[in-house]
Amino acid sequence: MVGVASAPLLKKLIRPVVRGTVKSSVKLAMDAKRVAHEINEDLSDIAAEATAEAFAADLQDGSDVPRQTTKKARPSSAANA
Secondary structure, three states: OHHHHHHHHHHHHHHHHHHHHHHHHHHHHHHHHHHHHHHHHHHHHHHHHHHHHHHHHHHHOOOOOOOOOOOOOOOOHHOOO
């Protein structure tokens, strides 16, 4: 009987704690996503700078057209089967 009577009181006490925990978790996830996005932008900038420097070095070496590196084609998994 005491448990049934105290249920509304517990609900009023527990709800704010759970809500605060969820709110903090969502904020933490949003902050982590923002930081990951910033890191990705920084890495993209570094890659672009490195590419530009490599092309500039090729031009200084007397090449008419800078070499362009391409990804090697991977054999398809169907060909390996």
